[in-house]
Amino acid sequence: MDNMTMQMMEMHSKDMAITGMDMGMMQECIEACAAGEQAATMCADSMMDDSMMMCRSMCANAADVMNTMMRMMMRPAGMQGETMMGMLSATMMMATACADECMRHAEMSEECRMCAEVCRQCAMSCQKMMDSMSMA
Amino acid sequence: MDNMTMQMMEMHSKDMAITGMDMGMMQECIEACAAGEQAATMCADSMMDDSMMMCRSMCANAADVMNTMMRMMMRPAGMQGETMMGMLSATMMMATACADECMRHAEMSEECRMCAEVCRQCAMSCQKMMDSMSMA
Amino acid sequence: MDNMTMQMMEMHSKDMAITGMDMGMMQECIEACAAGEQAATMCADSMMDDSMMMCRSMCANAADVMNTMMRMMMRPAGMQGETMMGMLSATMMMATACADECMRHAEMSEECRMCAEVCRQCAMSCQKMMDSMSMA
Amino acid sequence: MDNMTMQMMEMHSKDMAITGMDMGMMQECIEACAAGEQAATMCADSMMDDSMMMCRSMCANAADVMNTMMRMMMRPAGMQGETMMGMLSATMMMATACADECMRHAEMSEECRMCAEVCRQCAMSCQKMMDSMSMA
Numbered sequence: 001m002d003n004m005t006m007q008m009m010e011m012h013s014k015d016m017a018i019t020g021m022d023m024g025m026m027q028e029c030i031e032a033c034a035a036g037e038q039a040a041t042m043c044a045d046s047m048m049d050d051s052m053m054m055c056r057s058m059c060a061n062a063a064d065v066m067n068t069m070m071r072m073m074m075r076p077a078g079m080q081g082e083t084m085m086g087m088l089s090a091t092m093m094m095a096t097a098c099a100d101e102c103m104r105h106a107e108m109s110e111e112c113r114m115c116a117e118v119c120r121q122c123a124m125s126c127q128k129m130m131d132s133m134s135m136a
Numbered sequence: 137m138d139n140m141t142m143q144m145m146e147m148h149s150k151d152m153a154i155t156g157m158d159m160g161m162m163q164e165c166i167e168a169c170a171a172g173e174q175a176a177t178m179c180a181d182s183m184m185d186d187s188m189m190m191c192r193s194m195c196a197n198a199a200d201v202m203n204t205m206m207r208m209m210m211r212p213a214g215m216q217g218e219t220m221m222g223m224l225s226a227t228m229m230m231a232t233a234c235a236d237e238c239m240r241h242a243e244m245s246e247e248c249r250m251c252a253e254v255c256r257q258c259a260m261s262c263q264k265m266m267d268s269m270s271m272a
Numbered sequence: 273m274d275n276m277t278m279q280m281m282e283m284h285s286k287d288m289a290i291t292g293m294d295m296g297m298m299q300e301c302i303e304a305c306a307a308g309e310q311a312a313t314m315c316a317d318s319m320m321d322d323s324m325m326m327c328r329s330m331c332a333n334a335a336d337v338m339n340t341m342m343r344m345m346m347r348p349a350g351m352q353g354e355t356m357m358g359m360l361s362a363t364m365m366m367a368t369a370c371a372d373e374c375m376r377h378a379e380m381s382e383e384c385r386m387c388a389e390v391c392r393q394c395a396m397s398c399q400k401m402m403d404s405m406s407m408a
Numbered sequence: 409m410d411n412m413t414m415q416m417m418e419m420h421s422k423d424m425a426i427t428g429m430d431m432g433m434m435q436e437c438i439e440a441c442a443a444g445e446q447a448a449t450m451c452a453d454s455m456m457d458d459s460m461m462m463c464r465s466m467c468a469n470a471a472d473v474m475n476t477m478m479r480m481m482m483r484p485a486g487m488q489g490e491t492m493m494g495m496l497s498a499t500m501m502m503a504t505a506c507a508d509e510c511m512r513h514a515e516m517s518e519e520c521r522m523c524a525e526v527c528r529q530c531a532m533s534c535q536k537m538m539d540s541m542s543m544a
Binding site: 005015035 | 412413415417419420423438442443447449450451453475478482483484486522523525526
């Protein structure tokens with residue numbers, strides 16, 4: 001996330017409908033989702049044969065889920081604990097499943113290996129946010 | 137969902153990576169998500185003043201979540217029990233929260249009343265799919 | 273588009289920032305874009321081998337473009353002649369290119385044949401809207 | 409765009425269906441679209457009153473258009489000159505219109521001022537790509 005986006009996020013957080021969100025952690029998670037959407041979109045586009053049909057389909061799903069998660073974090077005005085937790089959990093599952101499937105092709109495809117790594121990062125970032133929210 | 141989409145869905149379901157999905161129920165849920173995305177997109181665009189800031193933000197979130205859910209159901213090749221359940225649950229929560237918030241403005245805004253109804257329908261449809269999947 | 277969405281669209285059109293839009297034509301175009309997004313999403317998911325790599329990638333693009341076009345028509349508050357024309361033209365090109373590519377596989381894949389038909393419909397609907405807007 | 413995404417993009421560009429694309433320029437444009445989607449999503453969420461209704465609606469449109477443009481650049485397998493030009497042109501118009509509208513509120517809202525700047529950057533980046541493509 002570039003610098004200006006970060007500044008806007010801090011500014012806009014004053015409208016946040018819930019309290020106790022760790023802004024630094026959220027910015028990290030926004031970045032992880034954005035990187036994940038990009039990696040999974042490219043990875044889905046690069047799959048070549050039959051054996052990768054499931055992987056490609058999961059990457060397409062992961063890209064959409066991570067984009068939606070990112071957007072939800074960028075809309076503080078309607079942010080709610082329960083819906084955030086639900087979507088963080090869904091994103092964490094989707095990113096993990098996508099990473100696992102991509103790893104099965106990591107030796108054939110460098111793109112899959114890299115996508116797996118980025119998705120794994122995103123899953124961890126979502127998990128960290130969930131942990132901090134349930135503590136708050 | 138028009139007729140041709142339904143035919144494509146039936147045809148494509150042969151590639152489905154999991155078994156035990158009720159196709160009729162899934163088509164209904166696809167339709168409910170599509171209608172929900174449209175209603176929430178329009179509703180978010182129609183909010184006028186301060187008091188509706190949270191409602192608008194939640195409608196924007198709901199539209200993105202329901203679109204992502206719809207797309208996941210249209211990609212049978214990578215369909216997985218766990219990720220489907222996670223996303224159905226997130227959609228159900230988001231649609232319910234959006235419907236609840238919209239209902240608070242139902243007397244001021246006919247658009248909110250209608251959006252609430254469409255979101256409620258979508259939440260029920262997701263719940264029905266989750267129930268049938270956990271039985272399978 | 274189901275009935276309620278149509279009613280909301282009529283209601284919300286009072287906020288429309290430009291004049292001279294044919295509401296019936298726009299509802300038809302919204303429906304065509306929604307059907308196109310669904311068909312192209314499924315079609316992209318069903319491609320199996322190497323020879324369909326380009327087709328799958330174009331279907332994924334077409335699905336995103338048609339969804340964005342649909343959403344723009346559902347946001348009357350910010351509707352503008354120039355940006356509408358630009359996006360209608362981009363959607364028309366994308367849907368036509370996708371239909372052309374899908375038709376090349378129509379004999380191998382019934383899904384491609386159907387997707388081509390739905391995309392062609394969408395392209396025509398965008399063209400009709402552009403014609404009526406340039407007359408207004 | 410983080411480093412890994414850039415590496416994936418370079419790797420995946422071997423599948424590119426057209427020639428003559430300037431990869432450095434494209435990476436810059438991908439980054440500009442990603443930053444634009446984020447800024448416009450936050451800006452749309454922060455608008456408070458009536459007088460900003462049009463601005464908010466245009467920001468929501470701009471976010472969707474810029475996301476779709478970004479994804480098209482990340483799918484080299486189906487990349488085509490005509491559809492790329494059409495969508496670059498639509499994005500350029502949408503980002504410019506959004507920046508113009510945001511600038512009208514720049515004194516009231518720092519978020520609008522920043523969003524305008526990011527959108528202007530995106531429009532310029534699309535224009536540069538169009539120029540280089542029409543030279544090729």
